[in-house]
Amino acid sequence: MLGRLTYDSLPFYSIIAFGGAAITVGAGLAVIGLITWFRLWGWLWKNYLTTLDHKRIGIMYIVVALVMLVRGFIDALMMRGQQMASASGHGFLEGDHFQQVFSAHGTIMIFFMATPFMAGLVNFVLPLQLGARDVAFPFMNALSFWLTAGAAGLVLISLVIGVFSTAGWVGYPPYSGVERNPGVGVDYWVWALFISGFATTMTGINFVVTILKHRAPGMAYMRMPIFVWTVLCSSLIILIAFPALTVAVALLGLDRLFLTHFFTADHGGNLMNFTNLFWMWGHPEVYLLVLPAFGVFSEVVATFSGKKIYGYSAMVKATVIIMFVSMLVWLHHFFTMGASATVNAVFGIATMIIGVPTGLKIFNWMFTMYRGRVRFHVSMYWTLGFMVLFVIGGATGVMHAIVPVDYNTHNTAFLVAHFHNMLVPGVLFGYVAGYMYWFPKAFGFTLNQKWGIRAFWGWAIGFTLAFMPLYALGLMGLPRRTANIYDPSFLPLLIVAFIGALCVLFGIVALLVQLYVSVRDRAQNRDLTGDPWDGRSLEWSIPSPPPAFNFARIPIVDQLDAFAEAKRAGRKLQYEPAGPVDLPVPTIVPMVMGVSAFLLGFAAIWYMWWLFVLSFLVMLGAMIGRSFVDHNEFRVPQREVEAGLRTAAGRAGGVQ
Amino acid sequence: MTGATTGAKPGATLRGAELRAAVAENPMAGLGTATSHRVHSERALGFWVYLMSDAIIFAVLFSNYGVLTFGVADGPTAHELFSLSRAAQETALLLLSSLTFGLVSYSALSGQKGRAMFWLIVTMVLGAGFLALELSEFREMFARGAGPQASGFLSGFFALVGTHGLHVAVGMIMMAVMGVQFVVKGLTEPVLSRLYRVGLFWHFLDLVWIGIFSFVYLPGVLS
Numbered sequence A: 001m002l003g004r005l006t007y008d009s010l011p012f013y014s015i016i017a018f019g020g021a022a023i024t025v026g027a028g029l030a031v032i033g034l035i036t037w038f039r040l041w042g043w044l045w046k047n048y049l050t051t052l053d054h055k056r057i058g059i060m061y062i063v064v065a066l067v068m069l070v071r072g073f074i075d076a077l078m079m080r081g082q083q084m085a086s087a088s089g090h091g092f093l094e095g096d097h098f099q100q101v102f103s104a105h106g107t108i109m110i111f112f113m114a115t116p117f118m119a120g121l122v123n124f125v126l127p128l129q130l131g132a133r134d135v136a137f138p139f140m141n142a143l144s145f146w147l148t149a150g151a152a153g154l155v156l157i158s159l160v161i162g163v164f165s166t167a168g169w170v171g172y173p174p175y176s177g178v179e180r181n182p183g184v185g186v187d188y189w190v191w192a193l194f195i196s197g198f199a200t201t202m203t204g205i206n207f208v209v210t211i212l213k214h215r216a217p218g219m220a221y222m223r224m225p226i227f228v229w230t231v232l233c234s235s236l237i238i239l240i241a242f243p244a245l246t247v248a249v250a251l252l253g254l255d256r257l258f259l260t261h262f263f264t265a266d267h268g269g270n271l272m273n274f275t276n277l278f279w280m281w282g283h284p285e286v287y288l289l290v291l292p293a294f295g296v297f298s299e300v301v302a303t304f305s306g307k308k309i310y311g312y313s314a315m316v317k318a319t320v321i322i323m324f325v326s327m328l329v330w331l332h333h334f335f336t337m338g339a340s341a342t343v344n345a346v347f348g349i350a351t352m353i354i355g356v357p358t359g360l361k362i363f364n365w366m367f368t369m370y371r372g373r374v375r376f377h378v379s380m381y382w383t384l385g386f387m388v389l390f391v392i393g394g395a396t397g398v399m400h401a402i403v404p405v406d407y408n409t410h411n412t413a414f415l416v417a418h419f420h421n422m423l424v425p426g427v428l429f430g431y432v433a434g435y436m437y438w439f440p441k442a443f444g445f446t447l448n449q450k451w452g453i454r455a456f457w458g459w460a461i462g463f464t465l466a467f468m469p470l471y472a473l474g475l476m477g478l479p480r481r482t483a484n485i486y487d488p489s490f491l492p493l494l495i496v497a498f499i500g501a502l503c504v505l506f507g508i509v510a511l512l513v514q515l516y517v518s519v520r521d522r523a524q525n526r527d528l529t530g531d532p533w534d535g536r537s538l539e540w541s542i543p544s545p546p547p548a549f550n551f552a553r554i555p556i557v558d559q560l561d562a563f564a565e566a567k568r569a570g571r572k573l574q575y576e577p578a579g580p581v582d583l584p585v586p587t588i589v590p591m592v593m594g595v596s597a598f599l600l601g602f603a604a605i606w607y608m609w610w611l612f613v614l615s616f617l618v619m620l621g622a623m624i625g626r627s628f629v630d631h632n633e634f635r636v637p638q639r640e641v642e643a644g645l646r647t648a649a650g651r652a653g654g655v656q
Numbered sequence B: 001m002t003g004a005t006t007g008a009k010p011g012a013t014l015r016g017a018e019l020r021a022a023v024a025e026n027p028m029a030g031l032g033t034a035t036s037h038r039v040h041s042e043r044a045l046g047f048w049v050y051l052m053s054d055a056i057i058f059a060v061l062f063s064n065y066g067v068l069t070f071g072v073a074d075g076p077t078a079h080e081l082f083s084l085s086r087a088a089q090e091t092a093l094l095l096l097s098s099l100t101f102g103l104v105s106y107s108a109l110s111g112q113k114g115r116a117m118f119w120l121i122v123t124m125v126l127g128a129g130f131l132a133l134e135l136s137e138f139r140e141m142f143a144r145g146a147g148p149q150a151s152g153f154l155s156g157f158f159a160l161v162g163t164h165g166l167h168v169a170v171g172m173i174m175m176a177v178m179g180v181q182f183v184v185k186g187l188t189e190p191v192l193s194r195l196y197r198v199g200l201f202w203h204f205l206d207l208v209w210i211g212i213f214s215f216v217y218l219p220g221v222l223s
């Protein structure tokens, strides 16, 4: 009945594991309790759990991302603490436990923090920037979200029931194989990635079709905001790269479950096949995360410099080139595999080439600010911080592209410093900048600037203190993923890195305080114009928060930044006549499928095959049932749409 | 370019010259409205995009097999296991089923429900024949100790051919659903739009199979 789930799977074996489980369960219960206390279940059901509205789905994605950010950061803090403590002789984590912590940290930050954050921002912003009423496939959009949430649930529950993978976020065999890793840990990792991979693929399809088919009339490709371009390229990367991950983890799962020989060391298996497949996905993944962040920076820089983005078409071309080249560099993750010098040289050179369009973007952002009227909104802090720190990361990336250098720094803390230098300033700063930039559009009031700036300094200083020492430690010979460090000469820099982690902790707390303070003072910070930053793209032409149908009348676009140009010329945007609007009917089916996917994964991990079959049948039935639905839209009558138009005009002083 | 509000009014039924022009472009235009055409053309595009991603899954499985063909270890070889005559029969069944699916689409678009149903059943019988042959092949291989656990080569083989077989099974479920919808809903626009996508899926599996025949069975037998 319960498969291999026994009493021993509960975390009573170690005080730290029990603490983690208690916090997870306690936080879950606290949320449920608060919702019940404030009688919010009905509101939640109506507005979020059953919604197909892209704006609300986007908000839910970002909530998941922030929760997972906190969870992943606690892991990071434990790692910094353990390494520092062990170098001074008193580590507090067992080796196995430390391995779980760094595996969970990487998995969570990439798959369940960065990816949902990206999907959330894009979900919210993309249709608004296109002048569209929703994404192309609202039902599939909700399904993607709930599958992601189900997969994130698997990672969270692994802290309470059983263990998580000890094989790192990359899960290389043979260590992740069943011989050396027989427990449930790697299976949690496999199923979480498999389910979230499906979700992300569907998201990619949705975004591509939305961009191709839902642009406002007149919005030719070269009139799309840069953010839309980056989303298009990043969605295409999803569609091309994610199949490799899906296959890699599926085959690893088969190796573990049915003892096949895809990646085993014997019987004709091939270990390096997994490594290749994983990085054929893994490197493009970095770019599919960073491109939308570049898009955010472009929007932020242009808006707060009060200028059109410098070199629009060069930006577009650079984005497209990055998309292509990002798929041709994966081998630089294992130059030490022993491929021929020629192969290594080809991938090394490709890796250096990808720095060129990236560098071009940095210059374009600088030229956009040059002679602009720069306003130091908090999003600009994150953008400028990114530009300074990211360049350092790019330079160390080019160092890694030189194969002989890579041979020396491979799997050292130097590498850890490098990729955090890309992902924290490159990806996370971008998403946070976007969060602070578009927040008033989503909720109708602006975020507190003071706490936003404090959060920025916490992150920027903390990041620098935490990772610059790791460059040095790597060059001194500290291998990555080391649980116990016995060399006391590493201690001073490890202490600095730990202090850096504490500064980042302050940054995260400041983000939460900012949210609290802003909600508390929302009456003073109302955005009545719908355009608090003097924005350039279409999302700023509608009220904040936008009505369910986004645009009462669909705008007609005649150039890049049509809204900003109309404002400058003192005329109004052109619109199509208002009419009735069809909106998708809310449904609980996506959430049911997400819960089923969670149970499916959980059942497969613990060998509860009856539950596996049951949840599979529920998902299959839901899909077949859904295929019988012809009309799933309800009509908002013209009267109501026009009423929305009038109040918007009255409130926003004629914005629309 | 972007539909709901350009051209014909959303929700309006097309008439006269507008209808004729639309039918020339898309035989389904006689049914439904401008809005529903937009919706269904978007779904078709979405399905093409999905197929692109699925094609890459197969590409990865092909290259995986290509690497693992050298991993025979001490297990049986392709030459001992593969039967060209059975693979040829499977090919014939699947290619023929693609032709008959074409007839399903043709009959359905010209409004002949009975014929469409007939060809749909023929297609499903051919598909079932393909699956039966494939399963008998797998069963024999298992009986000879040549299951996916035997060697890297066989793992790669079962992953590739098995994934294709699973897709065919999913296609069969989709066709069964289409058959039910023919009866329950008739040849309405949403049904025809679904049929179009099932057709894409089915023809795509044909293409993949041709790859499997040419890169797995032929070289295997000739090796």
Ligand SMILES: [Cu+2]
Pocket (backbone or CB within 6 Å): A282, A283, A286, A329, A330, A332, A333
């Ligand atoms: Cu890379």
